[in-house]
Amino acid sequence: MAKLYFKYGTMDASKSADLLMTVHKYEQQGKNVLCMRPNIDTRTKEGFIESRALDYKHSCYCFNDDEDLYDIVYKEQKEVKLDCLLIDEAQFMTKAQVENLVLVVDTLKIPVICYGLKNSYIKGELFEGTKALLYFADSIQEVKSVCHFCNKKATMNLLIQNDKPVRESKTGNAVVIGDTKQSSSYYISTCREHYFNTPDLI
Ligand SMILES: [Zn+2]
Structure with a gap:
């Protein structure tokens, strides 16, 4: 029986590596x-899912937030039998798009595995796509990682800008692209305690 799976974890929990292993x-x-993912950083339809942990990448379809994912998958599976649909960065989907995936599972009988973040950096609030996945997924699993500062499980994504923790957004926009420690703006994974009481980084 096809199911809707949601695998969530913090920024550096190797979710894309897990996805690519499944594809393999x-x-x-x-x-x-x-493979599909929300189009948050480019305008192209053709993209790649890659992982820092693995030397492997896979092509993916990048969709905008006004696209109907059921329509896309419906057309695709007319051409070729699909055994699984995998979504990366699933937190950035709209609620309507998660509902499209429910339809893919329930009517097209194709399993859908979504990988994404649970909490945004803004006060740890849930993303829209995440919220909808928590409502509707048949299976919810945590991809675990360890706090940057201690050995507790990391559950939060902390944005660092110019060496300072940022927990609020001036624009209310949770999409801030940051790589891990390669720019003045990046994320670290922390436990709840160190999200709210962050030790000095330098
Ligand atoms: Zn900690």
């Missing part, structure tokens, strides 16, 4: 997968 397992068996 399907493809090794000669099965077909479709």
Whole structure:
């Protein structure tokens, strides 16, 4: 029976590596997968899912927030039998798009595995896509990682800008693209205690 899966974790929990391993397992068996992700950083439709942890990448379809994911998958599976649909950065989907995926699972009987963040950096609030996935997913699993400052489990994404923690947004926009420690703006994964009481970084 097809199910809607949600695998969530913090920024550096190797979620994309987990996704790519899953793709690899399907493809090794000669099965077909479709990878998709919300288009947040480019305007192109063709993109890649890559992982810092693995030397492997896979092409993906990048969708905008006004696109109907059911329509896209419906057309695709008319051309080729789809064994699994995988979504990266699932937190950036709209609620309507999560509902599209429910339809993919329930009517097209294609399993859908979504990978994403649970909390945004803004006071730890839930993303729209995450909220909808928590409502509707058949299976919810945590991809675990460890706090930057201690050995407790990391559950929060803390934005660092110019060496200072940022927990509020002037624009209310949770999409701030940051890489891990390669620019003046990046994220670290922390436990709840160190999210609110962050030790000095330098
Ligand atoms: Zn900690």
